[in-house]
Amino acid sequence: MANCKNCGAPLIRKTTVCGYCQTVNDVDFRRPVTIAPPEHQEQRICPRCSCSLLTIDISGSGTLHIERCGHCFGIFFDSGELESFLNAAKVSETASADYHRITALVNENFHRDYPVCYIKCPVCKQLMNRVNYGRKSGVVINKCAAHGIWLDSGVLHHIVNWIDAGGPVLEREQKTNHLEQDTEYQIWKMKQKTDSWTHANDTDGQSLITIAKAIFKLLR
Ligand SMILES: [Zn+2]
Ligand SMILES: [Zn+2]
Ligand SMILES: [Zn+2]
Numbered sequence: 001m002a003n004c005k006n007c008g009a010p011l012i013r014k015t016t017v018c019g020y021c022q023t024v025n026d027v028d029f030r031r032p033v034t035i036a037p038p039e040h041q042e043q044r045i046c047p048r049c050s051c052s053l054l055t056i057d058i059s060g061s062g063t064l065h066i067e068r069c070g071h072c073f074g075i076f077f078d079s080g081e082l083e084s085f086l087n088a089a090k091v092s093e094t095a096s097a098d099y100h101r102i103t104a105l106v107n108e109n110f111h112r113d114y115p116v117c118y119i120k121c122p123v124c125k126q127l128m129n130r131v132n133y134g135r136k137s138g139v140v141i142n143k144c145a146a147h148g149i150w151l152d153s154g155v156l157h158h159i160v161n162w163i164d165a166g167g168p169v170l171e172r173e174q175k176t177n178h179l180e181q182d183t184e185y186q187i188w189k190m191k192q193k194t195d196s197w198t199h200a201n202d203t204d205g206q207s208l209i210t211i212a213k214a215i216f217k218l219l220r
Contacts, residue, residue, distance in 0.1 A: 097166030
């Protein structure tokens with residue numbers, strides 16, 4: 001469990017605001033972030049606090065800049081920047097999924113600091129879409145199709161953990177299982193049909209199943 005950096009009190013799970021001293025804790029980045037000169041001409045506004053966002057260098061080498069709020073620590077990634085960050089941070093998918101860790105992550109009640117509502121894009125001020133990251137990661141991200149993604153403080157940390165635990169691997173496995181079950185049903189249906197053909201014999205039915213299985217292999 002994380003502790004408040006100001007007073008040391010334990011933070012309630014999935015909150016970043018301390019219940020004792022009200023300090024907002026910065027939980028997403030392990031090392032201190034560097035403030036960089038603004039990258040965009042227009043002023044970008046925090047959808048939570050309505051103040052100007054700061055440009056920060058999260059690569060440590062000046063290669064990746066994002067905008068962050070200095071009060072609530074929410075972050076805004078331009079389109080494609082989140083993927084670049086995850087690549088640069090070497091958050092790679094593990095070979096197998098850690099079911100217990102993923103279940104624990106997904107069941108965490110995220111995010112307790114804010115009520116569920118639509119918030120405005122820091123750039124165009126239009127309401128953003130709420131999207132489940134990776135469909136089943138347990139966190140919701142706010143997305144403007146034209147400009148990028150807003151993550152409330154702590155969400156990035158959650159996404160990194162979810163990928164590290166093999167969340168995307170598990171999702172693909174589940175998708176394949178559904179496809180497999182569906183294919184088995186289609187094969188069974190075909191078999192019923194061939195059985196009902198008056199002149200069909202077992203050999204025809206079997207070869208049809210072999211062909212269907214070969215097709216399924218190609219699809220995977
Ligand atoms: Zn505190
Ligand atoms: Zn803010
Ligand atoms: Zn926008």
